Amino acid sequence: MAEAVDPGSASAGFRSLFFMLTPNESSYRDLEDVPQYVQQATPFFVGLMVLELVVGLLKTRSTVPTIKDGLTSVSCGMISRIPLLFMRSCELTAYVLVWDRYRLLELPWDSAWTWWLTFVGVDFCYYWVHRCAHEVAIIWASHQVHHSSEYYNLSTALRQSLTQQFTSWIFYLPVALVAPPTVFAVHIQLNLLYQFWIHTELIRDLGPLEWVFNTPKHHRVHHGRNEYCIDKNYGGILIIWDRLFGTFAEEKDKVVFGLVFPINTFEILYVQLHYYLNLWRRSKTYKTVGDKLSTFLKGPSWSPGKTRLGDHADNPEVTGQEVPHGPSWPLPLRAYVVIHFLLALGTYHDLFENKMMLSQLTVLGMTGYVLLTLTSLGFIMDQRPTAALLETLRCVVMVTMQRYGCMKPLLSSLAGPTEVRPNCNLWAGSTVKNTSQKKKKKNLSIYAARACVTFDNAVSLSDSLGLI
């Protein structure tokens, strides 16, 4: 049944973003044949984000994404897929296990009926995954990552959680009682991909489609921190679930995006994990075991004496005048962060492309390096006093990994003829010295930037000269 269209074609890749594949071209007998739709869609993510940026710049009233926010969102997307380097997704693993042992029916994998039933089943389960992610604090601890941007644009869609898949798998198991894993493996990806294009302020209203489908208009409400937006519009592809279960809200007042209590940082591991610590600390302030447990199992706004979901009226009032966090920073530092982010993206891409050919140790080393890089760039964007020191450490790790062949030099073509190894030491020395003197944050970050550029070029030059 899957012969009609090459699943890897550009057309299929693009249409997969809008749930515009037919059963005929996306049904598979074997799990190994199911395309990596999310991976295939990466070029379209980039293309559409650039298009949104250009149109946003032309339309002056639109909010233009900032470098800090955009890079943090893409970094979250990168981190969220790191577990896939080491294992199959939790959702699919658990699904196959239940299908193999407990299935009640065996719907045919090559039937359009099976395809459409699985679509409805997966979307229905997604509604409950998403609703519980907002109504159970321990699951919200992972999902809050997706809501942590104070902007709303296509890059926000990529701001995904590292830990959410460790709880979401359980919600899809009822589908495993009847629908084959290959059909599920297609729909779990298409459901996620559909939710990319709805993260935009550029599309205002889609007329009759608003009745049935989740749209940019409905999903904007979901990302709002205005009181009328809280715990509303959970749907994935269809919005009918919200209409049915009483969680639908129409967009009205200006939506202010982000968390009720903004985190005001671009430090990537903090964005991913801070809420677990928050819950732990809160639970310790309560005396009874019941209250301690309720901190994790009731809504994020719950406190003793309140109803299960707490009282949203207690949240800070939204005035519409809120300014997203993002202190100004010098242009050279912006260029430095963007360049090194793109280099880390290259390393990340190589890692996924070659993971089968790399040793476990190299995979672990490269993963650690990518995490260190994203963390360090986050420190620079936050302009922390320790940014220079961390960035210097990252440079040392990079040099060491390149020296031992764990990573190829990425800047060899940019190696400057005047850059030599002693300069690395000089700049690293300056960076550490200035860190210890606790000079101004901005200066430290610039020192770090200069240090690392020199490191890169020196390593690349040394490499090309055969010195290392």
Ligand SMILES: [Zn+2]
């Ligand atoms: Zn949500």
Ligand SMILES: [Zn+2]
């Ligand atoms: Zn969203």
